[in-house]
Amino acid sequence: MGDRQHRLADHRSGHGRPQQPLPPDLHPALTAETCMPPMRWALGQRVMSARRLLETSDRSIEQIAAATGFGAGANLRHIFRRRTGFTPTAYRRSNAAQGAR
CATH class of the missing domain: 1.10.10.60 (Homeodomain-like)
Structure with missing residues (x-):
């Protein structure tokens, strides 16, 4: 799993602050994974x-x-x-x- 996927997984699992915005470089990974x-x-x-x-x-x-x-x-x-x-x-x-x- 690449760095982006690890960071996306951390963000989705709540390891960051709950209201923390998704870093822009993770937008494509989240969009690809969730189709939204x-x-x-x-x-x-x-x-x-x-x-x-x-x-x-x-x-x-x-x-x-x-x-x-x-x-x-x-x-x-x-x-x-x-x-x-x-x-x-x-x-x-x-x-x-x-x-x-």
């Missing part, structure tokens, strides 16, 4: 993290937004709904209803 632009991939990772927190914690939407790199709850609500079709609150409620069965 780096920003789309990063947003998808943030949405997945938000989903996990909505499923497993009782943190507020604002706290989850801050923890997952969205900054503000409004940003999380907008992108989460656009990506999943649910508001974060509706997603949490739906997940809680399924877990109670």
